[in-house]
Amino acid sequence: MNAVSPMATSATRTVRLVYFAWVRERVGLPEETLDIPADLATVVDLVRWLKARGENYEAAFARETLVRVALDQHHAKPQSPLGNAREIAFFPPMTGG
Amino acid sequence: MNAVSPMATSATRTVRLVYFAWVRERVGLPEETLDIPADLATVVDLVRWLKARGENYEAAFARETLVRVALDQHHAKPQSPLGNAREIAFFPPMTGG
Amino acid sequence: MIPVIRIQREDFDLSAEIAALSAGRADIGAVVSFIGLCRDEQGRLSALELEHYPGMAEAEIGRVAAEAAARWPLMGLVAVHRYGPIRPGEQIVLVLAASAHRRAAFEAADFMMDYLKTRAPFWKREHRSDGTLGGWVEAKTDDDDAAKRWEPAP
């Protein structure tokens, strides 16, 4: 546990989260700006952190594998590193066309 | 030779021959009505009979396999029986579309 | 579904054909269209002259259309082929296929064009930009190969 100092775990960064279709409806917001822990490494880490925030996120991500993600408007995967993404979008599988 | 009586070989039937594209140009006619021997069995038989009629037909059918045929407006093959076809068309491979 | 097949000297209008096909109905989900245009071949050509076999052209395209209709669940099928002189940039042929879903519409239009190329009795002759009469366009073995894609594997 020495590697993770209290300072590092309390560091945060600001991201814009956007939600679409039934993900938006379950979260209850079209978008929000949040300070997330800087040590969340991947999309999955962020999803688990969001689910701990409240029932609305629990409902939206109940089936984690069903929700798709885009980092700065590029499709990404659950294991993708968040990197420095500033806009993170969650949405159901696409049904356009 | 007994099977082919003189009467049978002299019997004829009337067909309309139509020509398109360079086949038409080489024959020198868009169409003609001819009495052909009734014992010509297949398309190839007819082509060989036509080639014996003159140089224009020789030129049109110089490469027999290149010329396509239709019997009563249906595509046919060199070995197809002429049957009772009344309109026989010869033309190059198609280039429409 | 009755296919619309026309052989004509005049030009055609794609939007009008689609409107006619889909008027008053809401069950069509996909319309695929193909338009073949006359190319100038880097300025070499002034026109193509299209000769056809009247009667058989309609009949043969009708047979190809019937095969397409038997093979895919189509809600509309249109084939229009022009003849006579056609200048570079002008339209030569139109195929339209409509269905509930896109796969059937794409495949049927593709199939129609492949068979139209190899079976419809039309022949193209070149007219050159220098005023001389060019030769008859030669059939491509590519086109035969394309048509063979639709045949069952031997």
Next chain:
Amino acid sequence: MIPVIRIQREDFDLSAEIAALSAGRADIGAVVSFIGLCRDEQGRLSALELEHYPGMAEAEIGRVAAEAAARWPLMGLVAVHRYGPIRPGEQIVLVLAASAHRRAAFEAADFMMDYLKTRAPFWKREHRSDGTLGGWVEAKTDDDDAAKRWEPAP
């Protein structure tokens, strides 16, 4: 070749798009178009509501178009996708691909639609004829399978 990509609420006109694509040129031999229409599902639906991700929709369709342009020798590529409420019989999406020859135009249009279905950030919600709000349309695994056709064999 610069692809034309538009995300819009308004309807579009196929003939006008083709005219714009081919104006003043005579090197295009084939134009393939796809139009996706809103179906009423046997009268069950009064409309589809299309939600999209502004910004990413244009960007993602642009990336798909760039892939198509790299893969086929295209002379024109257009993708128009509508959003907002769309009634049965109305147009939702247009893809147009132009090339010298038909194979490239057919494949590019087909490819564009398969990837647009699975990658463009649009979501359809049903509005029912009985006045109630229906559910979100579920993605089809068919569409993922269709998109996989274009990937190199493993």
